[in-house]
């Protein structure tokens with residue numbers, strides 16, 4: 001079958017191959033024919049070494065498709081079901097799951113990551129974060145697919161698999177943005193635009209988009225941003241929008257040390273800084289002893305939107321159906337597998353919100 005392959009670390013392109021094979025679904029597993037997959041910045045970060053990943057691997061973790069086979073012992077999902085792939089699936093039994101933080105479950109996630117389900121000749125090929133949606137067919141634990149209504153378009157469903165759940169969830173679940181508050185979002189890719197939409201859903205009064213690419217600031221207004229500023233103008237944004245105090249919430253959706261700091265600095269005393277961007281292990285945010293206590297800011301990491309995928313994907317679909325979440329509008333381009341390197345390049349230029357690959 002066809003798929004995209006990242007052979008060695010440190011690259012920003014993939015090789016498109018047509019001789020991948022995938023395991024048969026075993027006990028408790030499902031086989032999924034991927035129909036649509038998003039290009040998330042985390043795919044590139046896994047390819048270039050920013051975040052940890054075993055090589056060689058099939059990138060892609062944002063995706064939706066149809067269940068084509070189920071292994072023994074699978075219940076709750078059947079052949080023919082339309083599903084969204086969940087890259088951190090909840091096991092339902094561990095301490096994290098039982099205390100109501102299923103996005104922090106690592107039992108299945110770590111096992112998926114360490115198992116090569118793809119092969120090419122004699123070589124084992126891993127999948128990104130244990131998934132690998134840039135391939136025609138994949139095999140996953142049944143918990144890693146969430147069945148959805150069959151009328152939801154695959155491209156809309158794919159986006160929910162990562163960027164939308166991550167960004168909307170950062171605002172709605174992690175920060176619990178309060179009605180009438182002021183919000184800054186740094187980085188207006190798929191994750192940042194989703195955070196803007198999440199802040200809008202929460203009833204934020206001011207939503208300030210920040211991006212280096214001027215066109216992104218216009219894009220952001222379509223999704224609920226009330227203001228747009230270049231990163232160099234953040235002090236001006238703080239002055240104009242908050243009277244110099246800083247924002248109630250600042251969301252970092254880029255993943256670099258300077259922008260972690262910029263988000264912290266843009267947060268008012270007593271406000272909340274949310275780090276959504278996935279940075280390198282050596283991207284260090286320094287906070288001094290005085291500012292930590294004197295500012296009384298809350299610094300929150302946000303992982304997969306602090307969401308329970310089993311319910312969140314359905315909630316997001318309902319918000320999309322009722323017109324309160326614009327998902328089609330986030331799709332800047334539709335590509336096929338052969339164009340994926342063009343898509344990765346466009347993302348690095350900051351030229352796109354989300355690109356969906358038809359698989």
Ligand SMILES: NC(=O)c1ccc[n+]([C@@H]2O[C@H](COP(=O)([O-])OP(=O)(O)OC[C@H]3O[C@@H](n4cnc5c(N)ncnc54)[C@H](O)[C@@H]3O)[C@@H](O)[C@H]2O)c1
Nearest residue numbers: 041042187188189190191211212254255277278303304350
């Ligand atoms: N926390 C999680 O669970 C989770 C999940 C998915 C993605 N992520 C991470 O979220 C981040 C965003 O992902 P994405 O797919 O939206 O990326 P993206 O590349 O599509 O968007 C990033 C945006 O940031 C802008 N940007 C770059 N440098 C900037 C700067 N210095 N100041 C302001 N804007 C700047 C770019 O122009 C672009 O619009 C990535 O780090 C990704 O790995 C985290």
Ligand SMILES: [Zn+2]
Nearest residue numbers: 091094097105
């Ligand atoms: Zn668990």
Ligand SMILES: [Zn+2]
Nearest residue numbers: 040042162163
């Ligand atoms: Zn992602």
